[in-house]
Amino acid sequence: MKADKVVLEKIVEILQPHVSGGVEITPAMDIESDLAIDSLKSMEILANLEDAFDLSIPINVLSEVRTVEDLAIQVQKLIEA
Amino acid sequence: MGLFDKFKNISTSIAVLEDKCSAFFHIVVEDLLSSTEAVIDGRKVILAGTNNYLGLPLRQECIKAACDAIQREGTGTTGSRMANGTYSSHIEFEKDLSDFFGRSTTIVFTTGYSANLAMLSTLVGPRDTVLLDADCHASIYDGCRLGGVQVFRFHHNDVEDLEKRLKRLKSQDGEVLIVVEGLYSMLGDRAPLADIVALKEKYHAYLLVDEAHSLGVLGEKGRGLAEEAGVEAEVDFIVGTFSKSLGSVGGFCTSNHEELEIIRYASRPYVFTASSSPANIAAAKAALSIIRSEPQLRVRLWENATALYGRLKDMGFKVGPEPSPIIPVRCDRIEEAFRIWNGLLENGVYVNMVLPPATPDGTALLRCSLSAAHSRQQVEKIAQAFGAVQSPV
Structure with missing residues (x-):
């Protein structure tokens, strides 16, 4: 499954303020190691995504997510469910 | 690597x-x-950083009760509550806690951590939903993870945010459990419990309150935030620990849902660990008596x-x-x-x-x-x- 472009762009927009040093976020980036976003911050970002997509996103999805694209795929699955 | x-x-x-x-x-x-x-x-x-809210670990009544229990029943039970590790003192203390909280059923666990681990991993399952305050203790998160329930966080003490998330869940199957704490361990603030109870009623959810830091601290009788807020009847499950105001080690869950008893048979953190030592139970029992009388x-x-x-x-x-x-x-x-x-x-x-x-x-x-x-x-x-x-x- 590939992430929808619109979903991916929205996620990048939400992640960007949490990333320091002007790093340009790409889909393949590892959220923890490349973007230095820890588990606590990930849960806060998830809440922002819930509001942005008016969607319920359980924190359980984080165990399936390593990269930005993984996150977009999980969100897309929930939108389509 | x-x-x-x-x-x-x-x-x-x-x-x-x-x-x-x-x-x-x-x-x-x-x-x-x-x-x-x-x-x-x-x-x-x-x-000035010990959670020893009432100073009971060194009270002579608690020390004597613990020493007497060791003399009588030994240093450890060497077994699970489900096997040889249930002593009459465990049962008596469960009755004491039920009486103190005015509830029908209480289970005593080996630690406060395992009380939350047991309840959150067993009471709700993958078809159910937990809505928890973002500042809830790690034991609550860990229990949810162990049982595989769907977990959603709401912003700390933000009732509007909780309602927003409850509304979104409307179409989902399964039961909904809201989880909050009486006093939050890091910021020391209370949950807005009366407002949360109103939402629990409106959306037909269950409510679990962890009174770890509020037992013996809040309420006229020391029963915690639910007592102070006047909403004890609406709180389905109260979880607590013996390791703060009670000055011992252990945990409990008390409820008016008599079906709580079944958790004993279904909960891995209850079944697969040794029961509380006689000394810990005796000390906590003596401490509860002091909380009631002083x-x-x-x-x-x-x-x-x-x-x-x-x-x-x-x-x-x-x-x-x-x-x-x-x-x-x-x-x-x-x-x-x-x-x-x-x-x-x-x-x-x-x-x-x-x-x-x-x-x-x-x-x-x-x-x-x-x-x-x-x-x-x-x-x-x-x-x-x-x-x-x-x-x-």
């Missing part, structure tokens, strides 16, 4: 801390002088808490949102937290230092917890120590 390589980031953080604040890793109570004083690193200090301990605790909160606030420290026996002092920079924490220790005061990511909002916290056993003079000494290490404005 070695087994321990994944801990590289932690090792790096520890090395930085060791360099800047080495005492943090070497806090050993060398001699406990009283409920509020100890010798640490050869220096006598006032303990409401003046709560009065003294709150006098001490209010006094220190006011003094620190007046000095300009960024204290928590409301007066509480848990008083956090926020530091915007970690280096500032190191400096103040070290300075307090040098001035004879021990408090907890909590660093991100363990803190709710990414700031460093110096966390004080007060006790009924602190004297007025000790409270003043704690305030003076903070004053001595305060940065010049």
